[in-house]
Amino acid sequence: MRYIDLGFKFFITTRYKVVFSDWLSSISSTGYSLYIKRLSANDTGASGGHQVGVYVPKNVMDNLFPSLNVIDRLNPDLYFKAVTLSHDFDDKQVRAIYYNNRFFGKTRNEKRITGWGGRKSPLQNPDNTGALALFAFVRGNKSDCVTVQVWVCSTIEDEDFLEQSIGEVLPGECLFGPSSNLLSGFKRTNPKESNLYKIPDAWRLKFPSGEELIKHLAEVYTFKAAEPDDLLIERRDVEYTAFKKIEEFHVLDKIRDGFDTVDDFVNLANSVSNRRKSRSGKSLELHLEHIFQENGITNFTSQCVTEANKKPDFIFPSCDSYHNKLFPRQNLRMLAVKTTCKDRWRQIINEADDIKIKHLFTLQEGVSINQYAEMKLAGVKLVVPKSLHRCYPEQIRGDILSLIEFMTDVRVNCFDLN
Numbered sequence: 001m002r003y004i005d006l007g008f009k010f011f012i013t014t015r016y017k018v019v020f021s022d023w024l025s026s027i028s029s030t031g032y033s034l035y036i037k038r039l040s041a042n043d044t045g046a047s048g049g050h051q052v053g054v055y056v057p058k059n060v061m062d063n064l065f066p067s068l069n070v071i072d073r074l075n076p077d078l079y080f081k082a083v084t085l086s087h088d089f090d091d092k093q094v095r096a097i098y099y100n101n102r103f104f105g106k107t108r109n110e111k112r113i114t115g116w117g118g119r120k121s122p123l124q125n126p127d128n129t130g131a132l133a134l135f136a137f138v139r140g141n142k143s144d145c146v147t148v149q150v151w152v153c154s155t156i157e158d159e160d161f162l163e164q165s166i167g168e169v170l171p172g173e174c175l176f177g178p179s180s181n182l183l184s185g186f187k188r189t190n191p192k193e194s195n196l197y198k199i200p201d202a203w204r205l206k207f208p209s210g211e212e213l214i215k216h217l218a219e220v221y222t223f224k225a226a227e228p229d230d231l232l233i234e235r236r237d238v239e240y241t242a243f244k245k246i247e248e249f250h251v252l253d254k255i256r257d258g259f260d261t262v263d264d265f266v267n268l269a270n271s272v273s274n275r276r277k278s279r280s281g282k283s284l285e286l287h288l289e290h291i292f293q294e295n296g297i298t299n300f301t302s303q304c305v306t307e308a309n310k311k312p313d314f315i316f317p318s319c320d321s322y323h324n325k326l327f328p329r330q331n332l333r334m335l336a337v338k339t340t341c342k343d344r345w346r347q348i349i350n351e352a353d354d355i356k357i358k359h360l361f362t363l364q365e366g367v368s369i370n371q372y373a374e375m376k377l378a379g380v381k382l383v384v385p386k387s388l389h390r391c392y393p394e395q396i397r398g399d400i401l402s403l404i405e406f407m408t409d410v411r412v413n414c415f416d417l418n
Contacts, residue, residue, distance in 0.1 A: 041366020
């Protein structure tokens, strides 16, 4: 039996019985500093790198452990308690350390948190690559954090529940701040980004569609990347920042003015949640569609209806070709689009029965060897922006396609016979 202190609430568990929504509610008050990220392959060790452990940016470490910001002694450190609530895993005394030996004649100058428990820890299990991880830090009397509660999402339902509140958490993105701010979902835009884009006045009154927003940014913003792989990532980052800024126009004033009834508050929260879900489910697909067209690939159908009313994101060369039983099956391609593919990849395997190999485009920063073996056995082939290939285990990088390689394959093999 285990007693778990969640602020002023106590849970008694025999295994990990804490409900995710209950835990989020318990840390949503002031007093917790919340750090959220998707676990990368470097975090979990799935990439095979030497520096295994969850990456925490220097500015976050400076905030959490101010007493380590010294150079008058070598490698200052402190220990604090880590309680993992999502899994049946023993509490750990983890170590925050500032490797400052650059000031003592050597080269290292970085901060890390070590001692999570190795491969037995959910944070360093390669199969959790891509999972959402939350760290709720609690400060002591001297401003340094003295304990952290950890949750690694193990189900799609938990991830969806969180992102409905805070918005989509992209691979490579780190969120940090008071839990009351982050969990409210309205503190996401960096003030420095506010003036990057000219937002039409009309959008302060009516929220633009994803297609309208993407077309507008192409007109007013000069993108630096030229290659499709890099351009896709840059465009998505810019569009997401603009989306968050427009969202602020529509919700912040209402929040400041307060609500006359609980129903008014619930209606606004539902409106924000539904818009975010709609955007996250369509944004990446829209960006890919524009890149295909700009590169001369127009022979595709989006949301083609296949067996059992399934709707894969893209069928090449067309939906008509797919349903034409005389069309060579080897000249068909299906591309599914998932920002992250952990667990979600299974959703695509029955979307087009006549296509043996299902291509899946993702921005996830790595998968484990076990995850990839499952995908390959199920006939799923990953398409990943070239810059992210280094995040994947070296032995599978040769099997992963870049976006431009997938586009080349489509040009060569997918063409209508009519």
